Amino acid sequence: MKIQTLTLGLVLAFAPLARAQEDPLHSWNATGPKAAVRSFVERVTKAGSPDFVPVEERIAVFDNDGTLWAEQPIYFQVQFALDRVKAMAPQHPEWKTQAPFSYLLSGDTKSFLEGGQKSLMAVMAASHAGMTTDDFRATVKEWLRTAQHPNTGRPYTQMVYEPMVELLKYLRANGFKTFIVSGGGVEFMRAFTEEVYGIPPEQVIGSQGKLKYELVQGQPVLVKLPDVQFVDDKTGKPIGIETFIGRRPVAAFGNSDGDREMLEWTTAGKGLRFGLLVHHTDSLREWAYDRKSHIGELDKAWEEALVKGWTVVDMKNDWKTIFR
Amino acid sequence: MKIQTLTLGLVLAFAPLARAQEDPLHSWNATGPKAAVRSFVERVTKAGSPDFVPVEERIAVFDNDGTLWAEQPIYFQVQFALDRVKAMAPQHPEWKTQAPFSYLLSGDTKSFLEGGQKSLMAVMAASHAGMTTDDFRATVKEWLRTAQHPNTGRPYTQMVYEPMVELLKYLRANGFKTFIVSGGGVEFMRAFTEEVYGIPPEQVIGSQGKLKYELVQGQPVLVKLPDVQFVDDKTGKPIGIETFIGRRPVAAFGNSDGDREMLEWTTAGKGLRFGLLVHHTDSLREWAYDRKSHIGELDKAWEEALVKGWTVVDMKNDWKTIFR
Numbered sequence: 001m002k003i004q005t006l007t008l009g010l011v012l013a014f015a016p017l018a019r020a021q022e023d024p025l026h027s028w029n030a031t032g033p034k035a036a037v038r039s040f041v042e043r044v045t046k047a048g049s050p051d052f053v054p055v056e057e058r059i060a061v062f063d064n065d066g067t068l069w070a071e072q073p074i075y076f077q078v079q080f081a082l083d084r085v086k087a088m089a090p091q092h093p094e095w096k097t098q099a100p101f102s103y104l105l106s107g108d109t110k111s112f113l114e115g116g117q118k119s120l121m122a123v124m125a126a127s128h129a130g131m132t133t134d135d136f137r138a139t140v141k142e143w144l145r146t147a148q149h150p151n152t153g154r155p156y157t158q159m160v161y162e163p164m165v166e167l168l169k170y171l172r173a174n175g176f177k178t179f180i181v182s183g184g185g186v187e188f189m190r191a192f193t194e195e196v197y198g199i200p201p202e203q204v205i206g207s208q209g210k211l212k213y214e215l216v217q218g219q220p221v222l223v224k225l226p227d228v229q230f231v232d233d234k235t236g237k238p239i240g241i242e243t244f245i246g247r248r249p250v251a252a253f254g255n256s257d258g259d260r261e262m263l264e265w266t267t268a269g270k271g272l273r274f275g276l277l278v279h280h281t282d283s284l285r286e287w288a289y290d291r292k293s294h295i296g297e298l299d300k301a302w303e304e305a306l307v308k309g310w311t312v313v314d315m316k317n318d319w320k321t322i323f324r
Numbered sequence: 325m326k327i328q329t330l331t332l333g334l335v336l337a338f339a340p341l342a343r344a345q346e347d348p349l350h351s352w353n354a355t356g357p358k359a360a361v362r363s364f365v366e367r368v369t370k371a372g373s374p375d376f377v378p379v380e381e382r383i384a385v386f387d388n389d390g391t392l393w394a395e396q397p398i399y400f401q402v403q404f405a406l407d408r409v410k411a412m413a414p415q416h417p418e419w420k421t422q423a424p425f426s427y428l429l430s431g432d433t434k435s436f437l438e439g440g441q442k443s444l445m446a447v448m449a450a451s452h453a454g455m456t457t458d459d460f461r462a463t464v465k466e467w468l469r470t471a472q473h474p475n476t477g478r479p480y481t482q483m484v485y486e487p488m489v490e491l492l493k494y495l496r497a498n499g500f501k502t503f504i505v506s507g508g509g510v511e512f513m514r515a516f517t518e519e520v521y522g523i524p525p526e527q528v529i530g531s532q533g534k535l536k537y538e539l540v541q542g543q544p545v546l547v548k549l550p551d552v553q554f555v556d557d558k559t560g561k562p563i564g565i566e567t568f569i570g571r572r573p574v575a576a577f578g579n580s581d582g583d584r585e586m587l588e589w590t591t592a593g594k595g596l597r598f599g600l601l602v603h604h605t606d607s608l609r610e611w612a613y614d615r616k617s618h619i620g621e622l623d624k625a626w627e628e629a630l631v632k633g634w635t636v637v638d639m640k641n642d643w644k645t646i647f648r
Contacts, residue, residue: 190570201570213559235537246525
C-alpha cells in the first residue's frame with residue numbers, strides 16, 4: 001500500500017513534467033499556428049534537411065508588450081512611470097502646480113491625456129532619469145513585487161502569456177537563442193526578463209536613454225539622463241537587431257504594426273524563416289483589439305502577414321490558456 | 325613494431341592536445357600574471373568558495389586593438405579605410421582634387437596627417453558609409469583575406485595574440501561568456517571575431533554609425549550612414565557594457581587609457597573582480613610603447629593599475645609566444 005501511495009504520489013508530482021515532455025506547447029490548441037511552429041522548428045533543426053540552420057544562427061526575436069505579456073489598458077511601463085510620479089510627489093512640491101504633473105496628482109486624467117505624447121514624455125523623464133542604473137533596477141523590482149494590474153489585481157509579472165513562455169522554452173530546447181526586441185525601456189525589462197522568461201539581460205534589446213559615467217566619492221556610477229539614445233520600434237527594430245545581435249534572426253514574433261519591419265527583415269533572409277503575429281481576439285480572457293486600437297494597433301502588419309504567409313495567432317481559438 | 329609506430333604516431337598527433345589539457349595557458353610564462361589569472365578563475369568557479377560567482381554572472385570583457393590583436397603602426401581598421409579609399413578612387417574622380425583624399429591618393433602622407441582627426445573622419449565616412457551592412461561585411465571579409473600587414477607581411481587575422489586567445493578559451497571552458505568591448509567599429513569586428521576569437525557577433529560591442537532601414541525593390545536593407553550613433557571608448561565603455569550586456573562584468577582586459585573606465589567599472593563591483601592591462605614591452609617580437617604613444621597610450625590607466633592592484637602583463641617577460 002505504501003509503495004502504491006508513493007508511486008501515485010510520484011506520478012502526480014511528475015505529471016506536469018511528463019505532459020511537457022510529450023507536448024512542449026501544451027497550452028496551444030491543435031490548430032494551424034501550433035502546427036506551423038512545430039513544422040518550422042523540425043525542419044530547421046533536422047540534420048541533413050535542406051532547411052537546416054546551424055545552432056549559432058538559430059536566433060529568434062520577440063516583441064514584449066502584447067506579445068509576451070499584456071499591454072492593456074496602458075503599457076505597464078507607463079503605469080510604472082505614473083506610479084513613480086505619485087510616489088515621488090512629496091519630494092517635488094512644485095509638481096502641485098506644474099502641468100502635466102498637477103493633472104496627474106489631482107486625478108484630472110482627462111487634462112493629462114489631452115497633453116498626449118508631451119505629457120507622457122515629461123512623466124517618463126521625471127520617473128526614469130536622474131538616478132543610477134542600480135537604483136533604477138531596484139525601483140522597478142520593488143514596483144513589480146507590489147503593484148497590481150488595475151483590472152485583474154494580479155502582479156504584472158503574472159500577466160504573461162503561458163503559450164509564449166512555452167514557445168520560448170521550446171525554441172531554446174531546440175538550440176535557439178531567444179532575444180527580446182521591444183520598444184520598451186531596456187533597463188525596465190531587464191529587471192524581470194531573466195526570472196519570468198528565462199532571457200538574460202544581454203539578450204534584451206529595447207529603447208534607451210543616454211547614460212553618464214561619473215565617479216561619486218571615488219566610486220563609479222552610471223546615471224540615467226533624460227535624453228533619448230535609441231528608439232527600438234518600427235524601423236528601429238531591424239536596426240536594433242543589427243546593432244546588438246549582428247546577424248539576421250530566422251524567426252520573429254510580434255503583435256502590432258511596431259513589429260512589422262522586424263518581421264519583414266527576419267523573413268526576407270535566405271532559407272526558411274518564420275514570422276508570427278499574436279492577434280488579440282479574446283475579449284473575455286484578455287482583450288480584443290486590432291486596427292483601431294490606441295495601444296498595440298495591428299493594421300498594416302496584419303495585411304502584410306496575409307500576403308507573405310506569416311502565421312497569425314487567434315488568441316481566442318488558438319490558445320488553451322492565456323495567462324500563466 | 326607496427327603497433328609501436330602507431331602508438332608513437334598517436335602520441336605525436338595528440339601531443340598539442342595533451343599539452344593544452346595540462347596547461348590551458350601554455351603560451352604564458354610561469355610569472356605573476358599567469359598565476360593571478362588562474363587563481364582568480366579557480367576562486368570564482370569553486371562551489372562553496374566565498375568568491376563563487378554563478379555561471380550566468382561570469383561575464384568577461386576584452387578590448388580588441390592592442391589587447392587581442394596588434395594596433396601598430398596604425399589601427400588596422402584605419403588601414404582598411406585607407407585601402408578602401410584607394411580602391412574606390414576610380415569611381416570618385418573628384419577625389420583627385422579634393423582634400424584629404426587628394427593627399428592620400430598622391431602619396432602626400434605628410435599633408436594627409438596634418439589634417440588630423442578631420443582627415444581621418446572624412447576617410448572613415450567615405451569608406452564605411454553609403455553601403456548596406458551585408459555589402460560592408462563582405463568587403464571587410466575580402467580585405468582581411470587579401471591585405472597584408474606592412475611590417476610583417478602577414479594577414480591581419482594572424483596578428484592576433486596567442487596568449488589572449490588561450491585566455492578566452494580558458495575562461496569559456498570555465499563558464500565565462502566572453503565579450504569584446506572596443507572603440508573599433510562593431511560591424512568591422514564582427515566580420516572576423518567568431519572565426520578568429522570564437523566570439524559570436526552578439527557578444528561584440530563597438531563604436532557604431534547610424535543605420536537606415538529601407539525597402540529596395542521590395543527587399544529590406546540596412547544602409548550605413550555617415551553619422552555617429554555611439555562611441556565605445558573611455559567612459560563609453562562602461563556605458564556600452566550597461567546598454568548591451570546589462571550587468572557588470574567580473575573581469576576586464578585592456579591595454580590603454582581608453583580601457584581605464586571599463587576596468588574601473590568592472591573592478592568596483594561587489595565580490596572578487598579581476599582587471600588586467602597588457603603592457604607593450606617587446607620591441608623585438610612586437611612593439612614597445614606606453615605613456616607617450618600616439619596609438620594605445622598607456623598612462624593614467626597604468627597608474628591606476630598600480631594603485632588598485634590590477635594585473636599588468638609585461639609582454640616581453642610574461643608571454644612565451646606573441647602571435648599565433
